[in-house]
Amino acid sequence: MGMTMAHKVLAAHSGEQTVVPGQLVVTDVDLVVMADSVFHKTADRLPTDLRKVSYPERVAVLLDHAVPAPTVRTALAHKRAREHSERLGFRWLADIGRGGIEHQIIIEQALALPGQLVACNDSHTPSAGVLNSAARGLGMADIVQLVCTGQTWYKASPTVKFRLTGELPFGSYAKDIFLHIAQYYGSQEGHDIEFEGPGLLSLPLDARATLATMCTELNANFVMFPADKLITDYVESITDRPFTPVVADPDAEYDAVYEVDLGQVRTSVALPDALNKNVVPIGEVAAQRIRIDQAFVGSCANGKLADLEVAASVVRGRKIADHVRFIVTPASQAIYLEAMKRGYLQTLAEAGAIVTNSTCGACSGGHMGVLAPGETCITSSTRNFKGRMGSPDARIYMGSSATVAASAIEGYVADPTPYLTALEHSA
Amino acid sequence: MSGSTKTGTVNLADITGRAWVFPQDYINTDAIMPRAGYDLPPAEQDALVLSSIRPGWANQVRQGDLLVAGRNFGTGSSRPAVTLLTRLGIAGIVAETVGEIFFRNCISYAMPVLECPGCLDMTAEGDTVSLDIEHGTYTNVTAGTSKNGARMPKMLLDTIAAGGAYELLRKEGYM
Numbered sequence: 001m002g003m004t005m006a007h008k009v010l011a012a013h014s015g016e017q018t019v020v021p022g023q024l025v026v027t028d029v030d031l032v033v034m035a036d037s038v039f040h041k042t043a044d045r046l047p048t049d050l051r052k053v054s055y056p057e058r059v060a061v062l063l064d065h066a067v068p069a070p071t072v073r074t075a076l077a078h079k080r081a082r083e084h085s086e087r088l089g090f091r092w093l094a095d096i097g098r099g100g101i102e103h104q105i106i107i108e109q110a111l112a113l114p115g116q117l118v119a120c121n122d123s124h125t126p127s128a129g130v131l132n133s134a135a136r137g138l139g140m141a142d143i144v145q146l147v148c149t150g151q152t153w154y155k156a157s158p159t160v161k162f163r164l165t166g167e168l169p170f171g172s173y174a175k176d177i178f179l180h181i182a183q184y185y186g187s188q189e190g191h192d193i194e195f196e197g198p199g200l201l202s203l204p205l206d207a208r209a210t211l212a213t214m215c216t217e218l219n220a221n222f223v224m225f226p227a228d229k230l231i232t233d234y235v236e237s238i239t240d241r242p243f244t245p246v247v248a249d250p251d252a253e254y255d256a257v258y259e260v261d262l263g264q265v266r267t268s269v270a271l272p273d274a275l276n277k278n279v280v281p282i283g284e285v286a287a288q289r290i291r292i293d294q295a296f297v298g299s300c301a302n303g304k305l306a307d308l309e310v311a312a313s314v315v316r317g318r319k320i321a322d323h324v325r326f327i328v329t330p331a332s333q334a335i336y337l338e339a340m341k342r343g344y345l346q347t348l349a350e351a352g353a354i355v356t357n358s359t360c361g362a363c364s365g366g367h368m369g370v371l372a373p374g375e376t377c378i379t380s381s382t383r384n385f386k387g388r389m390g391s392p393d394a395r396i397y398m399g400s401s402a403t404v405a406a407s408a409i410e411g412y413v414a415d416p417t418p419y420l421t422a423l424e425h426s427a
Numbered sequence: 428m429s430g431s432t433k434t435g436t437v438n439l440a441d442i443t444g445r446a447w448v449f450p451q452d453y454i455n456t457d458a459i460m461p462r463a464g465y466d467l468p469p470a471e472q473d474a475l476v477l478s479s480i481r482p483g484w485a486n487q488v489r490q491g492d493l494l495v496a497g498r499n500f501g502t503g504s505s506r507p508a509v510t511l512l513t514r515l516g517i518a519g520i521v522a523e524t525v526g527e528i529f530f531r532n533c534i535s536y537a538m539p540v541l542e543c544p545g546c547l548d549m550t551a552e553g554d555t556v557s558l559d560i561e562h563g564t565y566t567n568v569t570a571g572t573s574k575n576g577a578r579m580p581k582m583l584l585d586t587i588a589a590g591g592a593y594e595l596l597r598k599e600g601y602m
Contacts, residue, residue, distance in 0.1 A: 024580045035504075063470050071466055123505045123528055141535035141592040148601035154583065187453070189499045189524065219502050221527055275454065314522045364504075365462040385457040385503060392461065392479035397523055 002249025004159045006192045007132035009246055013117045021158040023078035026151055027059065030116040034090075034147070035102050036063040038121045039080040040073065040138055049084070054150030056089035060111060065122075065360045067096040070367040095369070100332025100358040103127035103300035106135075107209055108332055110235045113243035114227040122302050122383060126220060127213040130205065131235060132227035132245050137216070151327070157221045160256045161193040164199025166263035170424075171417045173310070173378055174207035175302060175400035178214035180333055183279035185258055185338035186414040189219035190380075194248060196226055199262045206304040217275050217383065223266055253352060269378070269413060270398040273386045282415045290397070291323075292376045295408035297401045298329030298356075299363040299381035305335050307380060311353075314405035314419045320352035323412030327369040329356045355402075362378040365389040378407045385386035439588060442539050443557040443568065444491040446550050447484070454480065454528065455503035460511050469514065477512050490516035493558065495550045496524065501529025509538045510577065510583040519558040521546045521565050521576070534583045537591035541565055543576025563592060 003011065005040065007019040014025040061081055062392040069075035077097075093099055093109075102120060104129045105111065114120045114132035118125065121143045128135035138152065145151040162181065200208065208225055215223040225231070226246030226349035235243065258330050267282040297303065297311045311328060320326045328348050330336040336358060339345050345355050362369030371377055371390030377397070379389070384396035397413055406416035458479050464472035476485045488586065500522040501508060509532045512520070519539040523546060533540035541558055543565045550556060554569040563578030589595050596602045 024582065026582075045499050052601055073466055079514075121505055123503065124594050137526055139505050139532040139535055140507050142531050145592040145596060146534065148599075155580075189502070189526070218500055219526065276453075290428065305599075365457075366465075383457075383503070385455050386479050387457050387463065390463065392458075 001253055004192060004252045005053070005132070005194055005224040005246045005248045006134045007156055007160070008248075008263035009115060009117050010154055010156055013127065019156045021156050021157045024043045025156060026152060026153050027117060028151060029119050029146060031112055031118045032059045032143065032147055033102050033106060033118070033120040034059065034061050034081070034143060035065050035121055036067070036077045036081050036365050037065040038143055039077040039084065041076055041080060046217045050144070050148060051089060053088050053147050054100070056361065057091070059090040059092050059147055061077055061090045062087045062093040062099045062102055062105060063096055063374035064099065064101045064365065066366045067357065067359045072300070084318055097357070098333055100330070101303065101332065103213060104303070104331035104335070105134040107131060107205070108334055112243060113235060113239070114231065114245035115243055119143065119152060124213050124216050126215050126223035127209055127300055129223035130209040130212040130224060130225050130231070132231060134222045134410065136222055153218070157190060157192045158255045159186055159194055159252070159302045160198060160258065161194045162253045163197040163257060163259045164195060164262055165197055165259060166261040167200055168265055169200045171402070171420050172267050173400040173402060174203065175214070176265050176268055177211055178217070179270055179275075179279045179398070180265045181260065182218060182270070182275045183277060184237035186276045187219045191219045191220060191255060192222040192224065193218065194224045195404060199260070200226070200228065201290060201385050205230065208402045210301050210304065267400065267415065267417065269403060270384055272384055272395040272397060275384060277397065282399070285397070285413045286415045290376065290413040291326065291411060292413060293408055294369065294371060294375065294376060294377040294379050295324055295326045295404045296329070296369060296379040297404050298331070298361065300326070300331055301382045302380040302401050303329050303331030303335065303358070308335065308339040308344045308348070309342070309407040310402045311390065312321070312347040313423055314400035314402055314416060315351035315353065315409060316347050318351055318409050318410050324411050325369070326351070326353035327356060327362055328353050329361050329368070330358050332358050362389055378404050378413055428448060428518070437539070438541055439584065441557060442493065442560070442578045443555065444493045444518055445486070445489065446493050446495050446556040447553045448547070448550055448552040449477070449480065449494065449496045450547055451480065452498040452523070453502055454500055456501060456506050457502065457503055460508035464477040470531070472523045473511060473515055476515060485515055488515045488517065491518045492516060493519045493556055495519065495546055495556065496519050497547060498524050499525070499526050502526035507532055507536060509533050509536050513538055520558070521558055523547060532567070534586050535592040537587050539587060541576045543574055545574050546576070549574060550591050560587070
């Protein structure tokens with residue numbers, strides 16, 4: 001039996017000839033990324049300072065979950081992250097103001113290379129699968145154990161494949177592809193996911209990365225994209241480090257192969273509290289006139305330059321509804337700077353949005369946009385779990401950044417199509 | 428049972444206690460360990476555990492109780508949500524299936540855990556139930572029924588028996 005992409009990566013890093021679903025493998029890892037959340041000094045996290053580690057050159061550290069520090073507890077975690085990096089020789093990626101959300105930085109700096117095995121403390125780590133890396137989030141203790149001993153374990157999963165064809169219709173985005181998959185195929189728990197197909201050709205890096213990141217919400221394990229020319233060209237434009245992409249064997253086995261025609265994707269919104277099987281077309285929700293208190297564009301999934309661009313396009317020359325807070329959080333400081341150069345930040349601010357520094361921030365309900373009981377938010381970030389962005393009595397809808405921006409203007413969950421059509425006509 | 432793996436005073440082949448049943452599928456980390464509790468003192472943080480699903484539950488848990496749950500229990504973020512269940516007194520978790528990162532956290536933070544499809548149907552809340560994670564067996568003592576779940580590889584069992592990843596690292600001088 002042939003191997004899938006992720007199983008090949010696991011085999012290469014464990015010394016096994018073959019890896020099959022259900023097999024427990026102990027592996028080396030090429031890259032470990034740790035954010036501030038690992039360094040919180042509580043009984044549950046890093047209970048004492050690390051004394052020694054195995055491969056400090058494989059470990060990268062940055063601050064992203066709550067920056068700048070909103071509490072003394074967080075400030076202490078930041079301090080410990082810096083101290084550990086200096087003392088143990090970890091690669092200190094950047095202090096605040098020069099970094100960003102770890103999953104974005106991994107892509108932006110090509111820290112993960114095609115064919116590599118990557119671990120990180122955060123559940124959205126499959127994001128790096130867009131670069132043909134096998135990447136998964138591990139728990140804090142797992143990460144600490146990996147950093148200390150140089151090894152970790154995985155139980156190999158069976159795989160489902162999504163074969164993308166066609167092209168997205170006008171007004172739909174990568175987030176809508178995810179919502180389409182979440183609605184029609186639902187949770188893929190216990191499985192790795194592979195993407196392939198000609199539909200990928202129409203999706204730029206940012207769009208693919210959004211899709212990779214959101215597969216965490218399908219409860220997937222490893223998420224693998226092929227290293228096509230777009231990816232290898234991109235990686236080679238960032239780094240001189242050599243890499244060997246991984247391809248699935250022709251006779252690799254899949255629990256299911258789903259063909260997704262991107263042409264069938266529609267602008268959609270997930271209703272509060274769950275994503276899988278909880279998605280409706282935008283028209284249905286817009287007709288209900290759901291009043292919002294907050295709109296959020298940001299996170300590792302959708303704080304990309306393309307998101308800021310479309311949000312700025314939708315609000316240009318308009319004003320955010322008086323009763324709405326529109327919060328925009330770039331996924332990295334590099335995106336922030338580029339968006340500034342291109343005028344997106346000014347456009348957003350003139351419309352009445354607030355643009356924050358890069359941080360996980362409102363997405364994880366940590367700071368900079370926490371919801372009160374009874375409030376309603378529409379977000380393009382990663383999750384809409386009950387209580388995710390603050391009070392468990394708040395309601396979180398999810399859509400593309402275009403949908404979020406249109407909703408911020410109208411003050412109700414809104415269809416972005418009229419705004420995007422107007423742009424087409426004025427262009 | 429002779430030769431059983433023990434962690435502290437816990438016999439991993441016989442973890443018996445009162446069952447709390449959470450039949451919902453996809454109970455997530457944000458429900459188990461809400462972000463809103465991160466900066467609160469432990470007692471206040473503990474009171475929030477699963478409170479959005481079952482207000483007041485945390486105060487009713489007694490040391491040694493077991494949790495019986497639905498599909499993909501603990502899905503979501505990588506936060507160490509299981510440690511709050513340990514702090515409340517939960518001695519073991521059996522679920523239809525368990526979220527992947529949550530399962531890893533159970534191993535690394537030494538929470539006995541068993542994936543056992545069918546466990547919900549054979550359990551009523553308050554039953555006395557028993558976990559044998561060495562052999563992968565779940566027993567409802569009250570009802571006199573038993574079912575085999577997914578047996579855990581020895582390496583993972585050994586981590587739980589040692590008291591979790593941090594205990595192993597301390598012994599080996601890493602921390």
